[in-house]
Amino acid sequence: MNKLVIADPGKCIGCRTCELACALAHSAPDAIATLSPASFIPRLKVVKTATVSTPVQCRQCDDAPCAAVCPTGTLVMGANSVEVIPSRCIGCKSCMIACSFGVIEVLPCELHLSDRQHSATTHVEAVKCDLCESRGAGPACVEVCPTKAIYIVDSAVLALAALKRREHSAAMLVIGGADGYPSHADN
Amino acid sequence: MAEKVLTVCPYCGSGCKLNLLVENGSIIGAEPANGVTNEGELCLKGYYGWDFLNDTKLLTPRLKKPLLRERRDAEFKEVSWDEAINFAATRLIGIKHKYGADSIMLTGSSRGPGNEANYVMQKFARAVVGTNNVDCCARVCHAPSVAGLQATLGNGAMSNSIGEIEDTKCILVFGYNAAESHPIVARRIVKAKEKGAKIIVCDPRFIETARIADLYLPIKNGSNMAIVNAFANVLIEEELYDKDYVARYTEGFEEYKAVVAKYTPEYVETIAGVPAAQIRQAMHIYAAAPTATILWGMGVTQWGQGVNVVKSLSGLALLTGNLGHPNCGVGPVRGQNNVQGACDVGVLPNSFPGYQKVVDPAARAKFAKAWGVPDLPAHVGYCLTEVPHLVEEGKLKAYYIFGEDPAQSEPDLAGFREAMRNLELVIVQDIFMNKTAMFADLILPATSWGEHEGIYSSADRGFQRFNKAIEPKGDVKPDWEIISLLATAMGYPMNYRNTEQIWNELRELCPIFFGATYEKMEGLGYVQWPCPTVDHPGTTYLYKDNKFDTPSGKGIFVATDWIPPHEPTDVEYPMVLCTVREVGHYSARTMTGNCRALQTLADEPGYVQINTADARRYGIEDQKLLWISSRRGRVIVRALVTDRANVGAVYMTYQWWIGACNELTGGHHDPVSKTPEYKYTAVKLERIKDQSAAESRLQKDYSELRARHAAAVG
Numbered sequence: 001m002n003k004l005v006i007a008d009p010g011k012c013i014g015c016r017t018c019e020l021a022c023a024l025a026h027s028a029p030d031a032i033a034t035l036s037p038a039s040f041i042p043r044l045k046v047v048k049t050a051t052v053s054t055p056v057q058c059r060q061c062d063d064a065p066c067a068a069v070c071p072t073g074t075l076v077m078g079a080n081s082v083e084v085i086p087s088r089c090i091g092c093k094s095c096m097i098a099c100s101f102g103v104i105e106v107l108p109c110e111l112h113l114s115d116r117q118h119s120a121t122t123h124v125e126a127v128k129c130d131l132c133e134s135r136g137a138g139p140a141c142v143e144v145c146p147t148k149a150i151y152i153v154d155s156a157v158l159a160l161a162a163l164k165r166r167e168h169s170a171a172m173l174v175i176g177g178a179d180g181y182p183s184h185a186d187n
Numbered sequence: 188m189a190e191k192v193l194t195v196c197p198y199c200g201s202g203c204k205l206n207l208l209v210e211n212g213s214i215i216g217a218e219p220a221n222g223v224t225n226e227g228e229l230c231l232k233g234y235y236g237w238d239f240l241n242d243t244k245l246l247t248p249r250l251k252k253p254l255l256r257e258r259r260d261a262e263f264k265e266v267s268w269d270e271a272i273n274f275a276a277t278r279l280i281g282i283k284h285k286y287g288a289d290s291i292m293l294t295g296s297s298r299g300p301g302n303e304a305n306y307v308m309q310k311f312a313r314a315v316v317g318t319n320n321v322d323c324c325a326r327v328c329h330a331p332s333v334a335g336l337q338a339t340l341g342n343g344a345m346s347n348s349i350g351e352i353e354d355t356k357c358i359l360v361f362g363y364n365a366a367e368s369h370p371i372v373a374r375r376i377v378k379a380k381e382k383g384a385k386i387i388v389c390d391p392r393f394i395e396t397a398r399i400a401d402l403y404l405p406i407k408n409g410s411n412m413a414i415v416n417a418f419a420n421v422l423i424e425e426e427l428y429d430k431d432y433v434a435r436y437t438e439g440f441e442e443y444k445a446v447v448a449k450y451t452p453e454y455v456e457t458i459a460g461v462p463a464a465q466i467r468q469a470m471h472i473y474a475a476a477p478t479a480t481i482l483w484g485m486g487v488t489q490w491g492q493g494v495n496v497v498k499s500l501s502g503l504a505l506l507t508g509n510l511g512h513p514n515c516g517v518g519p520v521r522g523q524n525n526v527q528g529a530c531d532v533g534v535l536p537n538s539f540p541g542y543q544k545v546v547d548p549a550a551r552a553k554f555a556k557a558w559g560v561p562d563l564p565a566h567v568g569y570c571l572t573e574v575p576h577l578v579e580e581g582k583l584k585a586y587y588i589f590g591e592d593p594a595q596s597e598p599d600l601a602g603f604r605e606a607m608r609n610l611e612l613v614i615v616q617d618i619f620m621n622k623t624a625m626f627a628d629l630i631l632p633a634t635s636w637g638e639h640e641g642i643y644s645s646a647d648r649g650f651q652r653f654n655k656a657i658e659p660k661g662d663v664k665p666d667w668e669i670i671s672l673l674a675t676a677m678g679y680p681m682n683y684r685n686t687e688q689i690w691n692e693l694r695e696l697c698p699i700f701f702g703a704t705y706e707k708m709e710g711l712g713y714v715q716w717p718c719p720t721v722d723h724p725g726t727t728y729l730y731k732d733n734k735f736d737t738p739s740g741k742g743i744f745v746a747t748d749w750i751p752p753h754e755p756t757d758v759e760y761p762m763v764l765c766t767v768r769e770v771g772h773y774s775a776r777t778m779t780g781n782c783r784a785l786q787t788l789a790d791e792p793g794y795v796q797i798n799t800a801d802a803r804r805y806g807i808e809d810q811k812l813l814w815i816s817s818r819r820g821r822v823i824v825r826a827l828v829t830d831r832a833n834v835g836a837v838y839m840t841y842q843w844w845i846g847a848c849n850e851l852t853g854g855h856h857d858p859v860s861k862t863p864e865y866k867y868t869a870v871k872l873e874r875i876k877d878q879s880a881a882e883s884r885l886q887k888d889y890s891e892l893r894a895r896h897a898a899a900v901g
Contacts, residue, residue, distance in 0.1 A: 009398075010377075010380075010398075010399055011381075012395075013365075013366035013370055013374070013395045014395055014770075015230050015231060015366065015373075015770045015771075016771065016788060017229075017230050017231040017234060017370075019788070020231050020234070020235055020784050020787075020788065023784075024235075032216075032235065032238055032783060032784060033238065033243075033783060034783070035783045035784055035787050036783075037787055037790070040787045040788075048829070050393065050831060051393075052398070053398065144229070144234060146228040146229060146230050146370050146371060146373075147228075147370075147373070147374045147377045148228075149377075
């Protein structure tokens with residue numbers, strides 16, 4: 001099962017430290033000296049609606065619509081995430097249309113760090129959260145978030161959450177009618 | 188391998204410890220350290236707010252040589268330090284002889300210089316110039332908290348510690364947007380919530396903390412005093428208050444009760460715009476909590492009635508016994524990294540270092556003896572915000588501005604500029620060319636945070652050492668050294684060797700700081716004053732055993748009637764402008780505006796936050812430019828249409844050069860603290876049809892402004 005990075009809106013204070021950490025983690029080491037609005041490409045975006053503040057990023061869907069619609073095989077299933085093979089991207093934007101979460105973008109590639117060899121001036125590519133897989137310390141956003149609102153969800157985290165919810169469900173069954181759930185004896 | 192230099196973040200009063208990573212004499216990064224307040228966390232300014240030290244010139248250049256000009260319309264010329272100091276000394280002496288010492292105004296700096304430099308500056312003002320006219324930007328910030336809390340509890344600082352916030356059982360957040368002002372304090376609020384604390388938020392805007400609040404009171408702009416009186420009314424009328432505590436540890440209850448009697452929740456409902464039931468509910472939550480903490484910010488202080496509201500907030504804590512023990516109290520969270528420190532070391536027109544009063548003959552005698560002068564001025568000096576008026580009256584002739592940018596941060600900037608033009612002498616000591624320096628006769632270039640060391644005081648009275656990481660570039664000097672040279676040139680030799688020597692002189696003179704030695708602040712050491720002896724660990728919370736620092740030792744209740752804002756909206760100016768903060772930029776922005784990452788996130792002209800309904804009414808679209816004007820000025824700004832802003836009010840941040848909201852704000856201020864009413868200005872909004880022309884004009888104006896600042900430095 002893929003891992004994903006997600007944030008708890010109850011802890012997010014909307015400070016955008018994660019956006020900067022993300023953009024810099026995907027740039028050259030000296031990017032702090034060259035960053036500009038044009039080269040500022042965070043793969044997660046802090047969304048502030050009237051009632052919610054939270055960064056939003058790729059869910060690394062295990063049956064990924066972006067990968068399914070990609071005509072060139074740019075988006076492939078990696079060990080832990082949906083990965084991008086930039087050299088294959090033709091910029092058709094099918095992935096953007098398919099993504100339910102709005103978390104993949106097709107952007108001109110010369111604007112950000114890329115190790116590809118060819119046609120740098122015209123090439124575009126799909127850009128999304130890659131879990132900072134090439135970064136030894138793990139996702140930069142998770143590391144810098146001052147309220148620890150951002151965390152990694154893997155199968156262990158999901159299993160633990162499910163266990164807790166099952167325990168909660170069990171407790172409600174014992175309490176019975178108090179929560180509006182009919183107990184067995186009432187039936 | 189990068190060397191790590193442990194220091195304190197230069198932004199906001201949270202006092203975060205961080206390591207600067209230094210390689211080949213340059214900073215290449217910053218990482219969090221496990222400081223007492225930040226516990227290994229930083230916000231974006233801590234992580235990415237250091238590259239201004241590389242003189243990026245994104246906004247404005249570093250100052251690298253003393254600059255002098257003979258006339259205001261002439262170009263600045265680079266001069267030697269000797270020439271610069273001689274000029275300053277000669278002119279200051281001349282003005283003092285001609286008009287008297289009180290014709291000279293000086294400032295401290297609540298930012299990078301540190302406590303030692305500020306101590307030397309106020310000593311220079313008092314012992315060398317001979318005036319108490321020395322003030323800092325606490326005046327436009329938490330001066331009402333200092334005045335209000337000194338009057339009611341005896342001590343003007345936070346009664347609690349930043350760390351205690353997460354262990355309180357109730358937080359009443361009043362006019363304080365921690366997420367934007369102090370992310371590392373916001374973190375404690377989030378943790379308190381997780382630990383089960385109830386959160387009550389009073390704010391016209393739906394701020395981040397309102398999202399996690401148990402109760403959010405969307406009070407009308409300008410209703411603070413009424414709502415706090417209603418809170419007191421509920422506590423008393425419903426007998427929710429701690430009668431035993433009030434009887435034993437307070438005075439003035441009967442008079443207080445009489446004033447708040449008419450402020451029933453039903454009466455205040457119409458003033459504050461929140462249902463009476465919610466006002467009651469807020470106090471039911473607050474009074475029921477075993478420990479409760481009030482946190483406030485500029486939403487309380489930047490009003491014509493700020494001092495009174497502070498007094499009444501401390502009254503709520505007194506009524507419920509939420510003082511004198513851990514995890515409760517009153518928390519005016521100080522904004523700038525060392526605004527607490529500038530106040531601590533006497534950069535206030537009424538206080539010597541350690542809050543010893545200039546009107547107290549014994550204090551004067553003590554400082555005069557220590558400083559080797561026959562006497563010191565006995566009357567309280569002028570406040571920063573009085574400067575324009577005093578210049579107009581002919582009372583002020585010279586202004587020595589140290590590490591502040593009042594031409595950006597003061598209200599009614601047009602009025603301020605007029606005052607600057609009419610001064611006979613303006614000396615600016617700073618690290619960057621800024622709007623204020625453009626009015627100077629003499630500019631003295633100083634070392635920056637990162638290039639010198641010293642002590643900062645964080646918001647909760649915590650002294651911490653910050654360290655030098657790199658060598659300064661250019662012909663610059665530490666602030667205390669510049670002031671010492673000037674003092675010496677004026678016939679008062681100052682020969683400090685280092686900051687520790689200055690600190691030790693200050694410690695000896697301040698009983699409440701005496702135990703805070705450099706040694707104790709080594710590494711991650713954190714010493715909260717009062718710290719009277721060397722073996723004292725410092726004080727996490729004030730008023731232990733409910734002994735207050737008032738003359739009687741009791742907490743004093745003071746209540747005042749609500750008065751409406753000074754400049755009501757009308758047909759011509761139908762909207763309220765309230766000035767606020769944004770997390771990615773700091774103060775007047777010369778530092779963060781020169782940091783690439785921070786500038787990338789937010790640049791000119793800045794935003795005006797406006798409710799959807801108001802935007803529709805004025806035909807304003809999100810992200811489009813518009814004109815906003817008041818009776819004093821007009822600026823261009825970009826719309827951020829959001830329902831977090833309330834109907835009828837708009838919000839702007841004060842650090843922008845083009846979208847400078849202080850062109851609009853007015854000079855009305857609190858009669859005691861002289862703090863301006865930044866939070867309420869009548870304005871109007873006008874849509875701009877030709878957006879592309881407006882965008883071009885914006886870029887042109889911004890480029891020209893930057894070019895003028897760059898050219899001034901040469």
